[in-house]
Amino acid sequence: MxxxxxxxxxxxxxxxxxxxxxxxxxxxxxxxxxxxxxxxxxxxxxxxxxxxxxxxxxxxxxxxxxxxxxxxxxxxxxxxxxxxxxxxxxxxxxxxxxxxxxxxxxPGVSSFCGAAAALGAEYTLPGVSQSVIITRLAGRTPVPEGEELWRLASHGASMVIFLSTGMLEEVERQLMMGAYDEDTPAAIVYKASWPEERVLHCRVGNLARTAAEAGIRKTALVLVGKFLAGTKERSKLYDPAFTTEYRKGTEK
Missing domain, CATH: 3.40.1010.10 (Tetrapyrrole methylase, N-terminal domain)
Known part of the structure:
Protein backbone atom coordinates (compact mmCIF):
# COMPACT_ATOMS: atom_id res chain seq x y z
CA MET A 1 0.00 0.00 0.00
CA PRO A 107 -5.94 15.03 3.08
CA GLY A 108 -4.04 17.90 4.64
CA VAL A 109 -4.44 21.57 5.54
CA SER A 110 -3.91 23.57 2.35
CA SER A 111 -1.85 26.74 2.37
CA PHE A 112 -4.90 28.71 1.23
CA CYS A 113 -6.46 27.78 4.58
CA GLY A 114 -3.25 28.62 6.43
CA ALA A 115 -3.09 31.99 4.68
CA ALA A 116 -6.65 32.87 5.71
CA ALA A 117 -5.80 31.91 9.29
CA ALA A 118 -2.71 34.12 9.22
CA LEU A 119 -4.85 37.03 8.07
CA GLY A 120 -7.79 36.32 10.35
CA ALA A 121 -9.86 36.35 7.17
CA GLU A 122 -12.98 34.59 5.91
CA TYR A 123 -13.28 34.07 2.17
CA THR A 124 -17.07 33.75 2.14
CA LEU A 125 -18.63 36.81 3.74
CA PRO A 126 -22.36 37.56 3.37
CA GLY A 127 -22.94 40.38 0.95
CA VAL A 128 -19.29 40.37 -0.12
CA SER A 129 -18.42 37.04 -1.71
CA GLN A 130 -19.75 33.51 -1.58
CA SER A 131 -17.21 32.00 -3.95
CA VAL A 132 -13.48 31.31 -3.81
CA ILE A 133 -11.40 30.98 -6.97
CA ILE A 134 -8.14 29.07 -6.55
CA THR A 135 -5.90 29.48 -9.57
CA ARG A 136 -2.46 30.37 -10.89
CA LEU A 137 -1.01 32.63 -13.57
CA ALA A 138 0.17 30.91 -16.72
CA GLY A 139 3.95 30.65 -16.80
CA ARG A 140 6.21 27.79 -17.80
CA THR A 141 3.18 25.64 -17.01
CA PRO A 142 0.25 26.87 -19.13
CA VAL A 143 -3.39 27.02 -18.04
CA PRO A 144 -6.29 25.67 -20.12
CA GLU A 145 -8.05 28.02 -22.51
CA GLY A 146 -10.77 29.89 -20.65
CA GLU A 147 -8.90 29.77 -17.33
CA GLU A 148 -6.69 32.78 -17.97
CA LEU A 149 -6.37 34.93 -14.86
CA TRP A 150 -8.09 37.93 -16.43
CA ARG A 151 -11.11 35.80 -17.32
CA LEU A 152 -11.46 34.43 -13.79
CA ALA A 153 -10.95 37.93 -12.39
CA SER A 154 -14.15 39.02 -14.14
CA HIS A 155 -16.17 37.35 -11.37
CA GLY A 156 -14.86 39.64 -8.64
CA ALA A 157 -15.00 36.75 -6.17
CA SER A 158 -12.51 36.01 -3.41
CA MET A 159 -9.35 34.81 -5.14
CA VAL A 160 -6.28 32.85 -4.08
CA ILE A 161 -3.41 32.80 -6.56
CA PHE A 162 -0.80 30.07 -6.23
CA LEU A 163 2.63 29.77 -7.85
CA SER A 164 2.70 33.30 -9.26
CA THR A 165 4.73 35.45 -6.85
CA GLY A 166 7.55 35.86 -9.35
CA MET A 167 5.18 37.36 -11.95
CA LEU A 168 3.24 39.92 -9.94
CA GLU A 169 3.37 42.73 -12.46
CA GLU A 170 1.48 40.47 -14.87
CA VAL A 171 -0.83 39.37 -12.05
CA GLU A 172 -1.69 43.02 -11.40
CA ARG A 173 -2.33 43.68 -15.08
CA GLN A 174 -4.66 40.73 -15.52
CA LEU A 175 -6.55 41.29 -12.28
CA MET A 176 -7.32 44.85 -13.36
CA MET A 177 -8.56 43.57 -16.71
CA GLY A 178 -11.29 41.88 -14.66
CA ALA A 179 -13.52 43.14 -11.85
CA TYR A 180 -10.75 44.41 -9.58
CA ASP A 181 -9.22 47.87 -9.62
CA GLU A 182 -5.91 49.14 -8.26
CA ASP A 183 -7.48 49.86 -4.85
CA THR A 184 -8.99 46.39 -4.35
CA PRO A 185 -7.64 44.90 -1.09
CA ALA A 186 -4.93 42.28 -1.51
CA ALA A 187 -2.43 40.41 0.63
CA ILE A 188 0.72 38.36 0.20
CA VAL A 189 1.26 35.54 2.68
CA TYR A 190 4.74 34.05 2.67
CA LYS A 191 5.14 30.51 4.07
CA ALA A 192 1.84 30.39 5.94
CA SER A 193 2.21 28.75 9.38
CA TRP A 194 6.01 28.34 9.10
CA PRO A 195 8.20 30.04 11.74
CA GLU A 196 9.27 32.54 9.07
CA GLU A 197 5.69 33.37 8.02
CA ARG A 198 5.17 36.92 6.78
CA VAL A 199 1.89 38.69 6.07
CA LEU A 200 1.86 41.76 3.82
CA HIS A 201 -1.29 43.82 3.32
CA CYS A 202 -1.48 45.85 0.13
CA ARG A 203 -3.68 46.71 -2.86
CA VAL A 204 -3.92 45.11 -6.27
CA GLY A 205 -2.13 48.08 -7.79
CA ASN A 206 1.01 47.64 -5.68
CA LEU A 207 1.33 43.85 -5.36
CA ALA A 208 4.59 43.73 -7.29
CA ARG A 209 6.16 46.63 -5.42
CA THR A 210 5.12 45.23 -2.03
CA ALA A 211 6.68 41.84 -2.76
CA ALA A 212 9.86 43.38 -4.20
CA GLU A 213 10.37 45.64 -1.19
CA ALA A 214 9.97 42.64 1.12
CA GLY A 215 12.29 40.47 -0.98
CA ILE A 216 9.57 37.84 -1.57
CA ARG A 217 9.88 35.99 -4.88
CA LYS A 218 8.37 32.53 -4.22
CA THR A 219 6.63 30.29 -1.66
CA ALA A 220 3.86 32.82 -1.14
CA LEU A 221 0.16 33.10 -1.89
CA VAL A 222 -1.60 36.16 -3.27
CA LEU A 223 -5.08 36.81 -1.89
CA VAL A 224 -7.38 39.27 -3.60
CA GLY A 225 -10.87 40.52 -2.91
CA LYS A 226 -13.16 42.71 -0.85
CA PHE A 227 -13.35 39.97 1.80
CA LEU A 228 -10.04 41.36 3.08
CA ALA A 229 -11.83 44.57 4.08
CA GLY A 230 -14.05 42.72 6.55
CA THR A 231 -17.79 42.14 6.95
CA LYS A 232 -20.54 44.03 5.21
CA GLU A 233 -23.53 42.39 6.88
CA ARG A 234 -24.06 39.77 9.57
CA SER A 235 -24.75 36.15 8.65
CA LYS A 236 -28.27 34.78 8.82
CA LEU A 237 -27.05 31.74 10.74
CA TYR A 238 -26.74 33.55 14.07
CA ASP A 239 -29.26 36.33 13.47
CA PRO A 240 -31.85 36.18 16.30
CA ALA A 241 -34.63 36.86 13.78
CA PHE A 242 -33.63 33.92 11.55
CA THR A 243 -35.33 30.56 12.08
CA THR A 244 -33.27 27.41 11.60
CA GLU A 245 -33.87 23.70 12.13
CA TYR A 246 -32.46 24.06 15.64
CA ARG A 247 -33.67 27.49 16.75
CA LYS A 248 -36.85 29.57 16.27
CA GLY A 249 -36.23 33.13 15.26
CA THR A 250 -37.67 36.08 17.16
CA GLU A 251 -39.21 39.29 15.88
CA LYS A 252 -36.74 42.01 14.89
Missing part, protein backbone atom coordinates in the same frame (compact mmCIF):
# COMPACT_ATOMS: atom_id res chain seq x y z
CA UNK A 2 1.23 3.48 -0.94
CA UNK A 3 -0.08 6.26 1.30
CA UNK A 4 -0.41 9.76 -0.16
CA UNK A 5 -0.43 12.17 2.79
CA UNK A 6 -0.96 15.93 2.95
CA UNK A 7 1.71 17.39 5.22
CA UNK A 8 -0.24 20.58 5.89
CA UNK A 9 0.90 24.08 5.03
CA UNK A 10 4.05 24.19 7.12
CA UNK A 11 3.76 23.95 10.91
CA UNK A 12 4.64 20.36 11.90
CA UNK A 13 1.61 20.09 14.18
CA UNK A 14 -0.80 20.92 11.33
CA UNK A 15 -0.47 17.46 9.82
CA UNK A 16 -3.57 15.38 10.58
CA UNK A 17 -3.53 12.74 13.31
CA UNK A 18 -3.95 10.05 10.65
CA UNK A 19 -1.16 11.48 8.53
CA UNK A 20 1.22 11.67 11.50
CA UNK A 21 0.52 8.06 12.45
CA UNK A 22 1.10 6.84 8.89
CA UNK A 23 4.35 8.81 8.83
CA UNK A 24 5.51 7.15 12.04
CA UNK A 25 4.75 3.71 10.61
CA UNK A 26 6.34 4.21 7.18
CA UNK A 27 9.37 2.23 6.07
CA UNK A 28 9.91 4.46 3.02
CA UNK A 29 9.07 8.17 2.75
CA UNK A 30 9.21 10.26 -0.42
CA UNK A 31 8.67 13.90 0.53
CA UNK A 32 8.35 17.09 -1.50
CA UNK A 33 11.62 18.60 -0.30
CA UNK A 34 11.11 22.01 -1.88
CA UNK A 35 7.87 22.65 0.03
CA UNK A 36 7.41 20.27 2.99
CA UNK A 37 8.79 21.39 6.33
CA UNK A 38 11.69 18.99 7.05
CA UNK A 39 10.79 19.11 10.75
CA UNK A 40 8.03 16.62 9.91
CA UNK A 41 10.66 13.99 9.16
CA UNK A 42 11.44 13.83 12.87
CA UNK A 43 8.33 11.63 13.05
CA UNK A 44 10.00 8.95 10.92
CA UNK A 45 11.17 5.83 12.69
CA UNK A 46 14.79 4.72 12.83
CA UNK A 47 15.85 3.02 9.63
CA UNK A 48 13.19 4.70 7.49
CA UNK A 49 14.41 5.31 3.94
CA UNK A 50 13.84 8.97 3.03
CA UNK A 51 13.84 10.37 -0.52
CA UNK A 52 13.55 14.00 -1.62
CA UNK A 53 11.23 14.13 -4.64
CA UNK A 54 12.53 17.60 -5.61
CA UNK A 55 15.56 15.77 -6.98
CA UNK A 56 13.58 12.97 -8.68
CA UNK A 57 11.56 12.37 -11.84
CA UNK A 58 8.12 10.76 -11.90
CA UNK A 59 9.71 7.54 -13.16
CA UNK A 60 12.19 7.49 -10.27
CA UNK A 61 9.42 8.12 -7.73
CA UNK A 62 7.34 5.24 -9.07
CA UNK A 63 10.41 2.99 -9.10
CA UNK A 64 10.95 3.61 -5.38
CA UNK A 65 7.26 3.00 -4.65
CA UNK A 66 7.20 -0.22 -6.66
CA UNK A 67 10.36 -1.51 -4.97
CA UNK A 68 8.86 -0.80 -1.55
CA UNK A 69 5.65 -2.61 -2.48
CA UNK A 70 7.56 -5.61 -3.80
CA UNK A 71 9.59 -5.78 -0.57
CA UNK A 72 6.44 -5.62 1.56
CA UNK A 73 7.34 -2.22 3.00
CA UNK A 74 4.96 0.60 3.92
CA UNK A 75 5.64 3.55 1.62
CA UNK A 76 4.40 7.11 2.11
CA UNK A 77 4.32 10.00 -0.36
CA UNK A 78 4.39 13.23 1.67
CA UNK A 79 3.01 16.21 -0.24
CA UNK A 80 2.77 19.83 0.90
CA UNK A 81 -0.59 21.27 1.95
CA UNK A 82 -3.38 19.11 0.58
CA UNK A 83 -2.26 16.86 -2.29
CA UNK A 84 -5.37 17.61 -4.36
CA UNK A 85 -4.11 21.14 -5.15
CA UNK A 86 -1.11 21.40 -7.46
CA UNK A 87 0.22 18.14 -6.06
CA UNK A 88 0.72 16.24 -9.34
CA UNK A 89 -0.72 13.19 -7.58
CA UNK A 90 -3.04 11.91 -10.27
CA UNK A 91 -0.22 10.98 -12.63
CA UNK A 92 1.40 9.01 -9.82
CA UNK A 93 -1.85 7.23 -9.01
CA UNK A 94 -2.40 6.31 -12.64
CA UNK A 95 1.05 4.72 -12.80
CA UNK A 96 0.34 2.77 -9.61
CA UNK A 97 -2.99 1.58 -11.04
CA UNK A 98 -1.19 0.41 -14.16
CA UNK A 99 1.13 -1.73 -12.04
CA UNK A 100 -1.67 -2.96 -9.77
CA UNK A 101 -0.25 -1.25 -6.68
CA UNK A 102 -2.91 -0.13 -4.15
CA UNK A 103 -2.89 3.35 -2.64
CA UNK A 104 -4.94 5.64 -0.45
CA UNK A 105 -4.97 9.38 0.28
CA UNK A 106 -5.02 11.36 3.52
Missing amino acids: IHFVGAGCGAPDLITLRGAELLRQADVVIYAGSLVNPALLANCKDGCQIYNSAEMTLEEIIEVMAAAEQAGKAALRLHSGDPCLYGAIREQMERLEKFGIPYDET
